Amino acid sequence: MAAPRPVPDTTDAPLIALHDVAVRFGQQEVLSDIHLALHSGRITTLIGPNGAGKSTLARVILGIVPPSRGRVTRRTGLRIGYMPQRIKIDDSLPLTVDGFLALGMAGATRARRDALGRAGVAHLRRRAVQALSGGEMQRVLLARALLRKPDLLVLDEPAQGVDVAGQDALYGLLAEVRDELRCGILLISHDLHLVMAATDDVVCLHHHICCSGTPEAVSRDPAFRDMFPGHPATNLALYTHEHDHEHDLHGNVDCAEHHHHDH
Structure with a gap:
């Protein structure tokens, strides 16, 4: 599907910002040196391998886990909608x-x-x-x-257990929700197959933020290449997808048009 359109209002104050945040459980520091801002009208995807601290960072954003160090600032009256894995x-x-x-x-x-x-x-x-x-x-x-x-919609592994066509349908819907509600969206995922084409910003996490930026910039970053060696996205095969058709709930194409992938 086509990448979401960038929305030019990110000069506004962020919905939520994390400043030098760290989280420690006992003797283990799960997150460190986290600087992150989420804005209205943008889809941000948090990627990283299993055990990288993605769910912990989500819980900090949701206000469930307090940071051991650093601070979190939220826009006054911020409403967060949360979609769990299951x-x-x-x-x-x-x-x-x-x-x-x-x-x-x-x-x-x-x-x-x-x-x-x-x-x-x-x-x-x-x-x-x-x-x-x-x-x-x-x-x-x-x-x-x-x-x-919600002002901010947080989705934890929303496409887990759903096939690629179903993921495509979901990400297309999220772009529509973002455009209609003008909300910010945070996707948490370890699966890159469509995420890199379905987001405005990417944050690559492995206990700290290894790299962040647009999908194109992150895909060229050595830290991303080291984290996902050999993945097609590291060669800029970002699974761009012309959305000249629609998918039903099960991911089936509703008309005879075909996918168009740029490799």
Whole structure:
């Protein structure tokens, strides 16, 4: 899919900024020297291998884990929507999609319907949660995060367990959400297959920030090449994808147009 359009409002104060942040658990320093700012209207992707501290950094941003050193500044009244990797629901509990959203945030039925519509799953409102496919549940979790009308949307490994076409559909939707809500989006991932083409900014983490910048700049950085040796993205095969078609919830192409990859 085509890379999101850069949005020229990043001179504004950041939604959230981390200044020289470190996190220590016991004797182990999980994060150190973290300087990071997230802005409205931009998609930032946090990448790195398993164990690099990505989830810990996300928890600092969410306000769950306090920094051991440094400081975090947030825009006044900042609203954060969070989409977890997965959520466990008791199979014996009869729960519709609408009921599931109401558990997270009571309020007007219309708000829940609107959030499901924005996520492309309004037709699932009365479906049992247990009957959803993985791709459908992914969209419902996104709707749940959107209910907060977030200034910042944080998604932890949102495409885990979803095929490449399904990831493509999700990233296209996130770009639409960003454009419509003018929110900032933070994606956390270790999977580069489409991420490098679906983001405005990349932050490469391995307990500290190894490199950051645009996908093109990061893909040329020796630190990125060392972290992901031999990956096609290091050769600027950024999986650019002309979006002249749409995907359904399962990643199927809805028309006869074909993908176009630039290698």
